[in-house]
Amino acid sequence: MFQISTAPDQVWEVDYRATDAITLNGQPLAWDVADLGEGRFHVLYEGRSYNAEVVEIDYATKNIVLKLNGQRVVMQAKDRFDLLLERLGMSNAAVAKVNELKAPMPGLIVDIRVTPGQTVQKGDPLMVLEAMKMENILKAPADGTVSTLKVNLRDNVQKGQVLVQFS
Known part of the structure; x- marks a missing residue:
């Protein structure tokens, strides 16, 4: 189940299951x-x-940008x-220090857009992952410094694989 919102007063409960x-x-x-x-x-x-186009998906923040009929x-x-x-009043708990970016x-x-030692801010593009014929820009989940790149250009990666480590 997901709760999707486009504004504070526009919230939808979306439930999906593989069989239903x-x-x-x-x-x-x-x-x-x-x-x-x-x-x-x-x-x-x-x-x-409706004509729909996926413009951007940020998996870390769960933000999705679409164009619906050009809007x-x-x-x-x-x-x-x-x-x-x-509900537990801990919604800011996810803002804790992030030490790595996973696929x-x-x-x-x-495409790899950063190098070790480079300082990045939250939202800066780090690399591009091609999946299901779409290019996904993977962005910095928080401010930090790139300490290690764990992948190279043209590497195939698995879900959950560490791509970048931060210091």
């Missing part, structure tokens, strides 16, 4: 999605047609752990 349909706020989501490739999709929902939409996702921490999914390193 997707639900939106507890109701089955009746939609038709066609993958057009390279992060582009055509969606039919409630008799309306930019920024979404924030919270999983059950984020919601639990929030969010398996893929191929197609």
Whole structure:
């Protein structure tokens, strides 16, 4: 289950399971999605047609930027752990010092934009991971200094593999 928001007053509960349909706020989501490739999709929902494009996904902060019919939409996702921490008043616990960046999914390193010793700020691009025919810019999860690069250009990586270590 995820909670997706586009503004403080626009929040949706999205539940998906491999064997069941997707639900939106507890109701089955009746939609038709066609993958057009390279992060582009055509969606039919409630008799309306939408062109959707994935512009950016930041796995560390769970922020997603889409273009829906040419209009930019920024979404924030919270999983059950984020919601639990929030309920316990510990939502800032995830802001703790980050010592490494791990691959969010398996893929191929197609660009490395930092070197050991380089100081980075949260959100700075570190490298580009190609996965499922899409290029994903992996960004610094926090301010820090790159101590070690654990991968090289054109390396295949697995989900959870350490890519960069910070000091």
